[in-house]
Amino acid sequence: MTERDDAGWDYRSVAPDWVSPDVDLRTDVAHSARVYDYVLGGKDNFPADRAAAGEFVKSLPNLSTSMRANRNFMVRTARVLAAKHGIRQFLDIGTGLPTAPNLHEVAQKVAPESRIVYVDNDPIVLVHARALLTSTPEGRTAYLDADLHNPEGILESEQLRETLDLSQPVAVSLIAIVHFIADDTVVQDLIDRIMRPLPAGSVLALSTTTADSAPEEVHAGEAAYKANGIPLIARDKSTVERFFHEMELLDPGVVLVHHWHPDDEAAALDDAHVYMYGGVARKP
Ligand SMILES: C[S@@+](CC[C@H](N)C(=O)[O-])C[C@H]1O[C@@H](n2cnc3c(N)ncnc32)[C@H](O)[C@@H]1O
Known part of the structure; x- marks a missing residue:
């Protein structure tokens, strides 16, 4: 073919x-x-x-609005973490296909020395990974073809060890990925296995699908995703908050993604058009 x-x-x-x-x-x-x-x-x-x-x-008639709001949440979290929290190392699991701006472009615009490791398990993302390896000379980016279900393999990989210093804080991003894992306890276990080995001051930025903002649409959407072979699970706010259980949620907590440090574009969005919760928390 x-x-x-x-x-x-x-x-x-x-x-x-x-x-x-x-x-x-x-x-x-x-x-x-x-x-x-x-x-x-x-x-x-x-x-x-x-x-x-x-x-x-x-x-899901507002799917493109919601996906764009999610992507922009990723951009704002990276910018805020780099600019206000001094984060210089990022581990982005479930990167997706390169889409401007990519996380390293956002972080390195604030701090050119930032180091980023991208991880995805889709071979087509791997094919396009070169577009993610356009680091500034002062910083570094790496791509790892790996699965979220193997946190130890990610943390121990050569690509990650050559790029990130695990004695220093790391911002882990799980943006629009855990909604493909149906079991809450599996998601929690994976988050814990990624975050526990990282030092204090490390951060988790997470976004995931919810039906709270548009219940009928999202429940119908879950069924449509499943019918096309993509398991998608919507979660309520308290379930998403529990994923951050060993960490301190940064303001404003878990919110629809466009409410997290909104810019003008995000502030103009209608809650019923956004199907994603997001939050960022710091490891004490
Ligand atoms: C909806 S895209 C989100 C892309 C990006 N994080 C964003 O929000 O703009 C989800 C990505 O997660 C990846 N993914 C899904 N399950 C994964 C897993 N178990 N391990 C690694 N990557 C996974 C998919 O291949 C896809 O690229």
């Missing part, structure tokens, strides 16, 4: 050396990273992703 996306890329011909020819890119089925890319207006998606996105939007 030719694996071409809208931009005319043949994935096999552009795949960097580090992508094994045995990796099956499965462009014939919808994938969360590519659906997200499509809804955000990107080009790295395939007919199956676009068909699925069309189904999701029938249930």
Whole structure:
């Protein structure tokens, strides 16, 4: 099968050396990273992703507004953590396809020496990882093809150890990823296994789907995602707050993502159009 996306890329011909020819890119089925890319207006998606996105939007008419609000939450958290909390190291798990601005561009604009490790388990994100490796000379970025379900493998990887100093605080971001894990206890265990080895002053920034703001739409959306082979779980506020249980939530706590340190664009959004909670907490 030719694996071409809208931009005319043949994935096999552009795949960097580090992508094994045995990796099956499965462009014939919808994938969360590519659906997200499509809804955000990107080009790295395939007919199956676009068909699925069309189904999701029938249930979730404000999906693109919500996804954009989520992406902008990532941008604001990175900026605030770099500018106001002095964070210089970032571990972004569930990075997604490169979308301007990427996290390292935000952090390095504030502090060029910032170091960022990106992690995703989608081979198509891996193919595009070069766009994430455009660090400033003073800083550094690395990409790791790995799974959130293996926190020890991430923390012990060569790429991470060569990039981050784990004796210094790290901001971990889990942005729009834990809603693909149905079991709350599994999510909690993974968060704890990532955060416990990190030093005091480390931070967790997390966003995840909720039905609190638009219950009918989001419950229908969950069913549409599942029907397309993508398990998606909406969570209420107290469940999301519990994920930060061993940490101190920074102001304003867990809120719909557009309420977290809003800029003008975020402040103008309607709550019913945003299906994501977000929060940032600091390890004492
Ligand atoms: C909806 S996208 C979010 C992208 C980005 N964090 C953002 O919010 O703009 C979710 C990403 O998480 C990745 N992902 C899902 N489950 C994962 C897992 N278990 N381990 C690593 N990455 C995962 C997907 O491949 C996808 O790129």
